[in-house]
Structure formats: structure tokens, C-alpha cells
Amino acid sequence: MAAKTDPAKDDIVATASSGQTAFPLGRGFQDADEVLPTYHIEAQTSLVERPLRSLKFGEAFGVLDSYGDIGVQPGPEGLYFQDTRYLSRLEVKIEGQRPLMLSSVMQDDNGALSVDMTTPDIRLDAHDETSIPRETVAIERTKFLFRGACYDRIGLRSYDTKHRRLRVSVTFDADYRDLFEVRGTDRKERGKRGVLVASPTEVQFRYVGLDDMVRTTSLHFGPTPAVLEPGRAEFDISLSPGAQTSLFIRVVFESHRAFTKPPADDMVGEDAAARLTLVANGGTAAKHPKGLGEGMIFARAYRDSRRDLRALTAGITTIISSNDQFNEGLCRATADLYMLASRTPEGIYPFAGIPWYSTVFGRDGIITAMMALWIDPKFARGVLRYLASTQAKVVDPAADAQPGKVLHETRRGEMAMLGEVPFRHYYGTIDGTPLFVMLAWEYYLVSGDLQTIKDIWPALELALAWMDKYGDRDGDGFVEYARDTEKGLENQGWKDSHDSIFHADGQLAKGPIALCEVQGYVYAAKHGMARLAAHLGHGDMAERLSGEADALRETFDTAFWNEEMGTYALALDGAKKQCAVRSSNAGHALFTGIAKPERAARVAETLLCNDGFNGWGVRTIAKGEARYNPMSYHNGSIWPHDNALIAMGLARYDLKDGAARIFKGMFDTSLYQDQKRLPELFCGFMRRPQRGPVSYPVACSPQAWAAAAPFAFLAACLGLELDHDRNRVLLKNPILPDFLDGVTLYNVKLRDSRLDLRFQCYDGDVTVSVLRRHGDAQVVVMK
Incomplete structure (x- = not known):
């Protein structure tokens, strides 16, 4: 992107076979000292090799693979907050295998990732050949970010004629790599990281950085896993024919100072970046009543996130x-x-x-x-x-x-x-x-x-x-x-x-x-x-x-x-x-x-x-x-x-x-x-x-x-120009490209006026119609 602290991404040509970089030379000259400049983005893999999905809210964003998983393959995948990767791995498997992908789409408004999968052919016992045929359990995954947390629902529904027991495993990790490290910058020293099982349903990672900031990633599971260890959770799922159930993973990310330090002098009078701890905060997770189940927490957060997005775009x-x-x-x-x-x-x-x-x-x-x-x-x-x-x-x-x-x-x-x-x-x-x-x-x-x-x-x-x-x-x-x-x-x-x-x-x-x-x-x-x-x-x-x-x-x-x-x-x-x-x-x-x-x-x-x-x-x-x-x-x-x-x-x-x-x-x-x-x-x-x-x-x-x-x-x-002082919508010699026969603009705003404008192309000439006018704004067409 333009200039984003990456003055030399343009020099990098990724090769699929070796991952090495080549430096193109223009005609008639050479730069003997041409080396990888500072802050470049390493390109040993291409982001176009596989589809990635993005989620964002406030200062947090997630880069996921098409399954909704993180870190299965090398790359930038992760859950990030304030330029730090708070979750570097999250993978869901059924009986040790990845589900079969059916579809993976971002919702039309980017509010959530929706993934449809199914079980693969599963052999439960290599000796007696007990197995579950593929396509017997539908898996629907919904994932979104909202106010300091990533919400993940994995729904399972049986279409089998038999009662089945399935083992669902989740592996996870948090490496707390700075975004510039993920981009390829080496560091000589890092802070200290720890992990503990905080309760039967929670694992907490903690990183004390060299900047005296404590960064924590808490993973909350519901229902209670059969096994919960640092880096791994397992669920025993029982499904009768036609039955359905859901698993929930809520990842909460937070940061605070480890020690109180005197404020540093700052050229703008205060920490400009700190101003991004926002009104509708992307950094502080919503507090939930004690004892509220993860299913209800997910439902409330999903409802609130939809309301928030509707309000933003109203x-x-x-x-x-x-x-x-x-x-x-x-x-x-x-x-x-x-x-x-x-x-x-x-x-x-x-x-x-x-x-x-x-x-x-x-x-x-x-x-x-x-x-x-x-x-x-x-x-x-x-x-x-x-x-x-x-x-x-x-x-x-x-x-x-x-x-x-x-x-x-x-x-x-x-x-x-x-x-x-x-x-x-x-x-x-x-x-x-x-x-x-x-x-x-x-x-x-x-x-x-x-x-x-x-x-x-x-x-x-x-x-x-x-x-x-x-x-x-x-x-x-x-x-x-x-x-x-x-x-x-x-x-x-x-x-x-x-x-x-x-x-x-x-x-x-x-x-x-x-x-x-x-x-x-x-x-x-x-x-x-x-x-x-x-x-x-x-x-x-x-x-x-x-x-x-x-x-x-x-x-x-x-x-x-x-x-x-x-x-x-x-x-x-x-x-x-x-x-x-x-x-x-x-x-x-x-x-x-x-x-x-x-x-x-x-x-x-x-x-x-x-x-x-x-x-x-x-x-x-x-x-x-x-x-x-x-x-x-x-x-x-x-x-x-x-x-x-x-x-x-x-x-x-x-x-x-x-x-x-x-x-x-x-x-x-x-x-x-x-x-x-x-x-x-x-x-x-x-x-x-x-x-x-x-x-x-x-x-x-x-x-x-x-x-x-x-x-x-x-x-x-x-040729659209909105002129508040003259209270007019000006259209200078409007044309339409050949892939458009007509366009309608709804709710064009000028002062207190609201207009719906229709543009239609006839034999290369564009006509303009006012479909709705609330207020006294003029529409002026200049040819």
C-alpha cells in the first residue's frame, strides 16, 4: 500500500519453487549496493496461493484461512490487536482430520465469516474397520469480531441413521509476535510468555513485553471440554440421528501496563495512538453476567454487532x-x-x-x-x-x-x-x-x-x-x-x-x-x-x-x-x-x-x-x-x-x-x-x-x-458535484461506461434535502430523472 512503512516491497519477486527474491535491474544501469531495505515485507509465500478471510472491529483484526482456522500454514494468519498477534494458531479437527470444505463466504456486510463443512470419511478403529462415511454430519461455523473478542460457533448436525460419538479437537497458541516481526523483521530480544489453565473452561496466555505491557489472550470454551490443556481442548460429542449441537470458542484479548511509569514527553501532547482506545471500543471485551453460558454470550454479541453495523451505515x-x-x-x-x-x-x-x-x-x-x-x-x-x-x-x-x-x-x-x-x-x-x-x-x-x-x-x-x-x-x-x-x-x-x-x-x-x-x-x-x-x-x-x-x-x-x-x-x-x-x-x-x-x-x-x-x-x-x-x-x-x-x-x-x-x-x-x-x-x-x-x-x-x-x-x-453553498447537485456532461445501461443513486444528501436520481443511457446519451426529492436542492445538468 502506498507507502506503508515498506519502501521496497516493489523489489521483491516471489518464486514458487524456492521462495528466493530477485532484484530487477533497469536497462543501462546497476546498483551495486542494492539490498533489501528496512521494513520490507518478506514474500516467501504469496497471499494469493490460498483464499484468506479478514475480520475487523476497532483495533483488532483477524486473518483466517477459508476454514476459519489460523496458522495451519505459514503466513500472516492470526488474531491481531494493536499491531501484535494475540492468537497465532487455532485449528479444529474431527477425529483428528480436517473437515471437508463445502463453502466459505464473508457475509455481504462483512459482519461475519460463514463456513459450511462436513465430515470426511473417518476410520475410528484401524483393526475392526469401524468408520463413519463422509457427509453424515453437517458443520456450520460462524466467526466474528466485536469489542475486544473473537466469537466462534461450530454447529454440528447429524444426517446419519445411527447414533454417533465424535471427538472434536481444538489446538491453539499465542506467539505475541509484533506485526513487523510477522512481516519479516528480526528481533534480538523478546519478552516473557506464559500459559495456564485458568478453569475447566478457560486457558490464558500472558506475555510481558519489553515495553512493560502485559498482553493476555483468554480462550473460553463451551460446553466444558473433556480435556483442556495448554494448547489443546477436546470435546466428546454424542449425536443421535437428526440431532444437533454447538461448540463455542471465545477469544478475549486485552493489554495493560505491568508497572506504573511516568508519562513520556510527546510531540502532540498525549499519546496519539492511545486515542484509538475508542468510544465503541475494539480493545475492551464486553462484560457478561456471571454464569451466562457461552451460547448466550455468542448470541448477544452477534445481535449487538449487527445493531452496531446498522447504526454505522444508517x-x-x-x-x-x-x-x-x-x-x-x-x-x-x-x-x-x-x-x-x-x-x-x-x-x-x-x-x-x-x-x-x-x-x-x-x-x-x-x-x-x-x-x-x-x-x-x-x-x-x-x-x-x-x-x-x-x-x-x-x-x-x-x-x-x-x-x-x-x-x-x-x-x-x-x-x-x-x-x-x-x-x-x-x-x-x-x-x-x-x-x-x-x-x-x-x-x-x-x-x-x-x-x-x-x-x-x-x-x-x-x-x-x-x-x-x-x-x-x-x-x-x-x-x-x-x-x-x-x-x-x-x-x-x-x-x-x-x-x-x-x-x-x-x-x-x-x-x-x-x-x-x-x-x-x-x-x-x-x-x-x-x-x-x-x-x-x-x-x-x-x-x-x-x-x-x-x-x-x-x-x-x-x-x-x-x-x-x-x-x-x-x-x-x-x-x-x-x-x-x-x-x-x-x-x-x-x-x-x-x-x-x-x-x-x-x-x-x-x-x-x-x-x-x-x-x-x-x-x-x-x-x-x-x-x-x-x-x-x-x-x-x-x-x-x-x-x-x-x-x-x-x-x-x-x-x-x-x-x-x-x-x-x-x-x-x-x-x-x-x-x-x-x-x-x-x-x-x-x-x-x-x-x-x-x-x-x-x-x-x-x-x-x-x-x-x-x-x-x-x-x-x-460529473457529480455537491455544492452546499449553492444548494445544488451539479452533473457535468454525465456519461456511463459500456457495462452500465442505468444507475440509480438513493438518498443523495445536500443540506436538508434528500434526492433519488436515476441515470439512463440511450444510444450513448445519458438522461437524468429525479425520482424523489425531499427539500429544495436543485439538480443541474450541464452538457
């Missing part, structure tokens, strides 16, 4: 189209967004992705909120308020922090708390701060929530000051970056692999580096801030910022435009030399509006030529460039969120056919994905007949900004 804008497969993809995208949403005291915040990035990321949260703004502005409000509350207040080189800079990521694992990785509160992102300001204007334009803008106004002013003082290191008018310590991220844009910013000959750029897209974000931020300043009566400030934005547009065009390539350069290096590389970054210049209108068509042509667009989407780096590698993380792969921003940029310049073309490629991509879910990224190989896109081996799925991308694609094609 009143959002929904979409129904003429294409059932697209509808399924939208359903999954919506479910993913709200599964990844975590509650903070400031509002909901979309965590970036599972498994590697299930935490707050500034850039990802902002872009996700932007793309989902017309569906539900609550995301933007929560992101703005949270990032304002965690904004850096002091200079801290170890965290790449300066006053006014917006948070890149926060971690709560043992390694982050000890400083073994720098990501406890890490600010090493060059684009998060201008994007924060940019989102503030976009949020106000849709919501009219001036109170939130007033509340975060000091943070917005600090962000502007950071751009001018710390962001512009050499005073040339461009915002550029260079990491402050060797522990920080080497590249700090969304393409933050160590080799993602380079020159035409393949040589890596030396900083400070000014990225193409970042200048666009600054341009949009200053224009947006000018409009907000005007609303708040700061006329002089509004005039100054508008002038600065317009001047930046001119200097940007002069410095970044490359006539030979027909597009904007990827970046400027520390010597102000262009990185003359064709990249998707130029599409962000369209998205932000910094591109001059006379440049737009040529930028679009370069993005959508065969070197740029592979039939599924726009590559991060065009084919033929020095470091192009379609299997890389950032140098030739395809990212749905990147393509969505490009599509929005094409729509801004009324290049709608290009936006629809990208939309069609991404829809086709979703048809080949498990659960029709767009992944974090996929490989950039050219589209071939009768074959789907090539997966990336360690891509996150679900991923927040990938989940939000379909809503951005649709809004781009419809």
Missing part, C-alpha cells in the same frame, strides 16, 4: 445499477469501508488495510475520505478532526516531524513503543499535510459544516505554515522532502519504495525531491484554504492564498512540463533536474487542477497509450521506462486508488471517455477477484484474451482506498 447514499455484478462489487466495497472504519473520539477513521496496515495512515485516510465524500461525509469529518488532534507540535528528527505536519502513521506494537521501528507517531510523509488542507475545503463544499472548519482552523493554519517553512526546504516555491534520519522512509510520497523516484537512465534521484503530484496538492490546498478564509471573513488571507496558488501553477508548468514526453515529469531532484519519467503521478496534476488546460489532452494521451494503460488500468510507471517492472510495488504495477484519482482528473478537464475507459478496466478487474473486491494493487502485465489480471503476491485486501475507488469512478463519469 443514512448513507446507496447505488443500484443495471449490472448485477457491479452491484455485488459496490456492496463489497461499502462493506469493506465500514469494516475498516474505526471509532475515535474525533469520529470514524478508515484504517488503511489488512493485514499490514490496519491502523491510522494520514494520506490513506484523507484520500479514502475524499473518494467516499458524496457517499458519507462522516469519514472526512473524522479524518480531519483526528489528524488535527495529532498534528506535530515540535521538531523531532527521529519521527520526521516539524510543527504543523500531519501524521503519516501510528503504531502501538511493542517494537514501535520501544523505538525499534520509528512508527509510534511517524510524520514522514510529504503529501499528507497539503492533502489535509485540500480535504477540509472538499468536506465543507459537500457538507456545509462550518463548525468543524472553525474547530480545526488553527491546525489548517499550522499546516499552511508548515508547507511554506518546512515543506519548502530551499525557498524555490516547491514542497520537497528528505528524510531526517536513516530510520525514516527514504521516499515520502505515496510511491515510497526506495527506488520509486528515478531519472530517465534509471539512476535514483537525490534529494530534496519535489514530486509532481505534491505540487498539485499544494495548489489545491491553497485555493481551497482561500475559499474557506473568505467564508470566515479573512479577505486578505483569501486574496494572498489565491495569488500564491496561481503563481505556483505557472512555476510548476515551467519546471515540470516535458515537451518530449508530452506530460509532466515525475519529480525534480535536489539539483532541480527533471526526473523525465512517464508516470501516473502526472494524472494527479489533472486531479488537482494544477495542469494547464492546454496540457490536459496530451497528459491523458500519455497515460492511456499502450505503454501507460495495460487494458486493466494505468500503470504507475509506463512500459519502457528504465526501472519499469510490472511485478514491482510502485514501478509498473496498477493501483485502483491511483486510477480513481486519474479518472477524477480526466473528468475535471471533461475527458470523460478516458475516465470511462479506466472505469471499465477496473470493473473487469473486479470480476476476477475473490469477492469482487479490488485489491491494494496488482501487476501491470498487458491484458491478454481469456485471462484475468495478474495478482501481486503480498497485496492487502481489503484496502480502504481501493474500496472507495468505485465510488470515485462513478462520480467522475457522472
Whole structure:
């Protein structure tokens, strides 16, 4: 995922036979000292080898195999809380054998995993050949996360004609590995772990970390197992013909300090990560009346989790189209967004992705909120308020922090708390701060929530000051970056692999580096801030910022435009030399509006030529460039969120056919994905007949900004803009891609108005009908 403390995932090519890694070299150059950079994700196995299932609530998430088990094969499977794996193994067997899989699906709203299985052929006694034929007992497993616990029900129902006794065994373990250890980082020392049988129905694991945190995992079983030992439980099940019964496993995870220590100084005045111990807490398990059975506990938690999810999604804008497969993809995208949403005291915040990035990321949260703004502005409000509350207040080189800079990521694992990785509160992102300001204007334009803008106004002013003082290191008018310590991220844009910013000959750029897209974000931020300043009566400030934005547009065009390539350069290096590389970054210049209108068509042509667009989407780096590698993380792969921003940029310049073309490629991509879910990224190989896109081996799925991308694609094609001040829904030259004949938007919200809008395509022309109108908002169609 963009930049997630993994600057070199793009260098790793997993080989199925050996699990070794290969380093692609571009044409005409070699890097003699090219080694695996810090924080890379080891790829000795691929996440696409077998289907994995994800659960999440609050700060906890689970990665399970299709059976609902954990740790049967090596990989990232586990139950995680605050960047620590609290359960590393959980496997259920019947008479020593795995059940036969029938189906494994996430419920439509991601609320639970549902698995249907049956018994295999079972030989109970090798001597007298006593056996149970397969398919005589149906096994239904339901598993979900809610408020500090994972709930697991294993239902058994006999379809046999004989009375049967079965032995059901559960093996389990908790290794308390930090997420960065799971990703491949070695540690020299660890804390102390213990396990005990706390009662006839409970086993408790306990880990005292080097950070003086006590982490506990309690497994509660019901009914009482016949055997309960550290790491193993056994149940003797008696089933008469037609009978049914259930087993329950409840895993509770908690953490607390072992010793009272004086609070450490903190750049934001308090522990930003601790703010994620939430209102609807993902970290504290619900308390249950003494003596309440595990079956009743499961039922109550399941009921409450459904209510919680319904409350979270109440009143959002929904979409129904003429294409059932697209509808399924939208359903999954919506479910993913709200599964990844975590509650903070400031509002909901979309965590970036599972498994590697299930935490707050500034850039990802902002872009996700932007793309989902017309569906539900609550995301933007929560992101703005949270990032304002965690904004850096002091200079801290170890965290790449300066006053006014917006948070890149926060971690709560043992390694982050000890400083073994720098990501406890890490600010090493060059684009998060201008994007924060940019989102503030976009949020106000849709919501009219001036109170939130007033509340975060000091943070917005600090962000502007950071751009001018710390962001512009050499005073040339461009915002550029260079990491402050060797522990920080080497590249700090969304393409933050160590080799993602380079020159035409393949040589890596030396900083400070000014990225193409970042200048666009600054341009949009200053224009947006000018409009907000005007609303708040700061006329002089509004005039100054508008002038600065317009001047930046001119200097940007002069410095970044490359006539030979027909597009904007990827970046400027520390010597102000262009990185003359064709990249998707130029599409962000369209998205932000910094591109001059006379440049737009040529930028679009370069993005959508065969070197740029592979039939599924726009590559991060065009084919033929020095470091192009379609299997890389950032140098030739395809990212749905990147393509969505490009599509929005094409729509801004009324290049709608290009936006629809990208939309069609991404829809086709979703048809080949498990659960029709767009992944974090996929490989950039050219589209071939009768074959789907090539997966990336360690891509996150679900991923927040990938989940939000379909809503951005649709809004781009419809030319949809919500304007609170003018009280109008604007539709600029709406079109539909060829896989959609019609689309209906339900409950479009503007001020106190609620609208249902119907779009229908007739011979390439799209008509708009207002099916329902509550309130006085206008609908304006511009052709």
C-alpha cells in the first residue's frame, strides 16, 4: 500500500519453487549496493496461493484461512490487536482430520465469516474397520469480531441413521509476535510468555513485553471440554440421528501496563495512538453476567454487532445499477469501508488495510475520505478532526516531524513503543499535510459544516505554515522532502519504495525531491484554504492564498512540463533536474487542477497509450521506462486508488471517455477477484484474451482506498458535484461506461434535502430523472 512503512516491497519477486527474491535491474544501469531495505515485507509465500478471510472491529483484526482456522500454514494468519498477534494458531479437527470444505463466504456486510463443512470419511478403529462415511454430519461455523473478542460457533448436525460419538479437537497458541516481526523483521530480544489453565473452561496466555505491557489472550470454551490443556481442548460429542449441537470458542484479548511509569514527553501532547482506545471500543471485551453460558454470550454479541453495523451505515447514499455484478462489487466495497472504519473520539477513521496496515495512515485516510465524500461525509469529518488532534507540535528528527505536519502513521506494537521501528507517531510523509488542507475545503463544499472548519482552523493554519517553512526546504516555491534520519522512509510520497523516484537512465534521484503530484496538492490546498478564509471573513488571507496558488501553477508548468514526453515529469531532484519519467503521478496534476488546460489532452494521451494503460488500468510507471517492472510495488504495477484519482482528473478537464475507459478496466478487474473486491494493487502485465489480471503476491485486501475507488469512478463519469453553498447537485456532461445501461443513486444528501436520481443511457446519451426529492436542492445538468 502506498507507502506503508515498506519502501521496497516493489523489489521483491516471489518464486514458487524456492521462495528466493530477485532484484530487477533497469536497462543501462546497476546498483551495486542494492539490498533489501528496512521494513520490507518478506514474500516467501504469496497471499494469493490460498483464499484468506479478514475480520475487523476497532483495533483488532483477524486473518483466517477459508476454514476459519489460523496458522495451519505459514503466513500472516492470526488474531491481531494493536499491531501484535494475540492468537497465532487455532485449528479444529474431527477425529483428528480436517473437515471437508463445502463453502466459505464473508457475509455481504462483512459482519461475519460463514463456513459450511462436513465430515470426511473417518476410520475410528484401524483393526475392526469401524468408520463413519463422509457427509453424515453437517458443520456450520460462524466467526466474528466485536469489542475486544473473537466469537466462534461450530454447529454440528447429524444426517446419519445411527447414533454417533465424535471427538472434536481444538489446538491453539499465542506467539505475541509484533506485526513487523510477522512481516519479516528480526528481533534480538523478546519478552516473557506464559500459559495456564485458568478453569475447566478457560486457558490464558500472558506475555510481558519489553515495553512493560502485559498482553493476555483468554480462550473460553463451551460446553466444558473433556480435556483442556495448554494448547489443546477436546470435546466428546454424542449425536443421535437428526440431532444437533454447538461448540463455542471465545477469544478475549486485552493489554495493560505491568508497572506504573511516568508519562513520556510527546510531540502532540498525549499519546496519539492511545486515542484509538475508542468510544465503541475494539480493545475492551464486553462484560457478561456471571454464569451466562457461552451460547448466550455468542448470541448477544452477534445481535449487538449487527445493531452496531446498522447504526454505522444508517443514512448513507446507496447505488443500484443495471449490472448485477457491479452491484455485488459496490456492496463489497461499502462493506469493506465500514469494516475498516474505526471509532475515535474525533469520529470514524478508515484504517488503511489488512493485514499490514490496519491502523491510522494520514494520506490513506484523507484520500479514502475524499473518494467516499458524496457517499458519507462522516469519514472526512473524522479524518480531519483526528489528524488535527495529532498534528506535530515540535521538531523531532527521529519521527520526521516539524510543527504543523500531519501524521503519516501510528503504531502501538511493542517494537514501535520501544523505538525499534520509528512508527509510534511517524510524520514522514510529504503529501499528507497539503492533502489535509485540500480535504477540509472538499468536506465543507459537500457538507456545509462550518463548525468543524472553525474547530480545526488553527491546525489548517499550522499546516499552511508548515508547507511554506518546512515543506519548502530551499525557498524555490516547491514542497520537497528528505528524510531526517536513516530510520525514516527514504521516499515520502505515496510511491515510497526506495527506488520509486528515478531519472530517465534509471539512476535514483537525490534529494530534496519535489514530486509532481505534491505540487498539485499544494495548489489545491491553497485555493481551497482561500475559499474557506473568505467564508470566515479573512479577505486578505483569501486574496494572498489565491495569488500564491496561481503563481505556483505557472512555476510548476515551467519546471515540470516535458515537451518530449508530452506530460509532466515525475519529480525534480535536489539539483532541480527533471526526473523525465512517464508516470501516473502526472494524472494527479489533472486531479488537482494544477495542469494547464492546454496540457490536459496530451497528459491523458500519455497515460492511456499502450505503454501507460495495460487494458486493466494505468500503470504507475509506463512500459519502457528504465526501472519499469510490472511485478514491482510502485514501478509498473496498477493501483485502483491511483486510477480513481486519474479518472477524477480526466473528468475535471471533461475527458470523460478516458475516465470511462479506466472505469471499465477496473470493473473487469473486479470480476476476477475473490469477492469482487479490488485489491491494494496488482501487476501491470498487458491484458491478454481469456485471462484475468495478474495478482501481486503480498497485496492487502481489503484496502480502504481501493474500496472507495468505485465510488470515485462513478462520480467522475457522472460529473457529480455537491455544492452546499449553492444548494445544488451539479452533473457535468454525465456519461456511463459500456457495462452500465442505468444507475440509480438513493438518498443523495445536500443540506436538508434528500434526492433519488436515476441515470439512463440511450444510444450513448445519458438522461437524468429525479425520482424523489425531499427539500429544495436543485439538480443541474450541464452538457
